[in-house]
Amino acid sequence: MQDDNLIIRGIDFKSRLWVGTGKYKDFEETARVIEASGADVVTVAVRRVNITDRKSVNLLDYIDPKKYKILPNTAGCYTVEDALRYSRLAREAGVSDMIKLEVIGDEKTLFPDNIGLLKATEILAKEGFIVFPYTNDDPIIAKKLEDAGAAAVMPLGAPIGSGLGIRNPYNIKIILEAAKVPIIVDAGVGTASDATIAMELGCDAVLINTAIAGAKNPISMAEAMKYAVISGRLAYKAGRISKKLYATASSPLEGMLL
Amino acid sequence: MMIKVNGEDYITDKLFLSEILSDMGVIPERVAVELNLKVIKRADISEQILKEGDIVEIVNFVGGGNLMTINLLN
Numbered sequence: 001m002q003d004d005n006l007i008i009r010g011i012d013f014k015s016r017l018w019v020g021t022g023k024y025k026d027f028e029e030t031a032r033v034i035e036a037s038g039a040d041v042v043t044v045a046v047r048r049v050n051i052t053d054r055k056s057v058n059l060l061d062y063i064d065p066k067k068y069k070i071l072p073n074t075a076g077c078y079t080v081e082d083a084l085r086y087s088r089l090a091r092e093a094g095v096s097d098m099i100k101l102e103v104i105g106d107e108k109t110l111f112p113d114n115i116g117l118l119k120a121t122e123i124l125a126k127e128g129f130i131v132f133p134y135t136n137d138d139p140i141i142a143k144k145l146e147d148a149g150a151a152a153v154m155p156l157g158a159p160i161g162s163g164l165g166i167r168n169p170y171n172i173k174i175i176l177e178a179a180k181v182p183i184i185v186d187a188g189v190g191t192a193s194d195a196t197i198a199m200e201l202g203c204d205a206v207l208i209n210t211a212i213a214g215a216k217n218p219i220s221m222a223e224a225m226k227y228a229v230i231s232g233r234l235a236y237k238a239g240r241i242s243k244k245l246y247a248t249a250s251s252p253l254e255g256m257l258l
Numbered sequence: 259m260m261i262k263v264n265g266e267d268y269i270t271d272k273l274f275l276s277e278i279l280s281d282m283g284v285i286p287e288r289v290a291v292e293l294n295l296k297v298i299k300r301a302d303i304s305e306q307i308l309k310e311g312d313i314v315e316i317v318n319f320v321g322g323g324n325l326m327t328i329n330l331l332n
Contacts, residue, residue: 020321020322021322022321022322023321027321030321043322044319044321045319045321046318046319046320047319047320047322048315048316049284049289049316049317049318051264051316058288058318058319059318059320072319073322085295088297089290089292090290090319091290092290092291092297092299092300093288093317093319094287
């Protein structure tokens with residue numbers, strides 16, 4: 001798959017599986033899971049340093065920014081102002097200009113506030129950020145985010161952490177048809193087949209956190225996701241057969257007895 | 259003087275932001291610093307002078323995929 005790398009704004013992504021680093025029991029487990037997933041993009045959140053505990057360890061001691069592409073997010077931000085503030089801090093923390101932009105609209109669903117998201121995307125894109133906005137599976141907002149300067153658009157498959165899979169593959173298909181930027185499914189994947197479905201639809205990558213971190217065996221699930229994404233991508237590129245109502249024989253009828 | 263660091267009162271006799279970071283054992287290369295809601299460029303940290311009542315936020319990266327509600331600013 002080396003000739004099939006995803007390239008966004010000149011950045012060469014070696015894996016189409018992107019992984020989150022939340023919900024693991026410790027940094028050792030996080031590092032082992034990322035290794036097993038084969039991902040080269042890992043998302044991280046921006047939070048206060050523990051200033052009372054001098055011995056507190058840093059995530060980047062376990063996930064080498066030279067080996068992985070660190071993608072900071074604005075998780076937990078409910079306003080444009082907060083999202084901008086976290087983005088600017090993330091950039092100053094010095095890993096990259098990439099930001100996975102989240103402007104959350106509601107605590108229960110964690111659905112995005114698309115109006116705020118669009119505003120924040122526009123401002124950050126103008127400031128030179130490589131913006132990856134997390135949005136609904138809505139083709140209109142996806143197009144508007146692209147026009148506002150998003151480097152890629154990240155529609156949800158289903159609510160964050162729900163594991164419901166790709167709830168509206170037809171919307172994802174419409175988003176893909178219209179998009180000129182890469183489309184990366186973010187949120188909703190529950191198991192390997194969900195990731196494959198996203199890739200078979202033609203998505204450029206999939207971002208997964210809970211489905212791996214919450215699995216009984218996160219390392220095995222990370223590996224499963226790795227192959228699921230590769231499978232889906234290969235099947236998409238191979239071009240699937242069309243669906244038919246009736247059987248079509250795959251063995252020759254010629255040469256049969258009688 | 260009294261300032262606020264990550265939401266907590268902090269009493270110090272140091273004048274420079276870099277001195278406070280070093281007192282707290284924070285390595286500047288691993289963090290981003292905000293002073294009164296303005297991000298301070300890493301190169302400027304050593305020159306930045308603090309005054310009474312300043313509000314300092316020091317952040318770093320933690321594990322997160324999507325929502326993490328703990329330890330948010332403010």
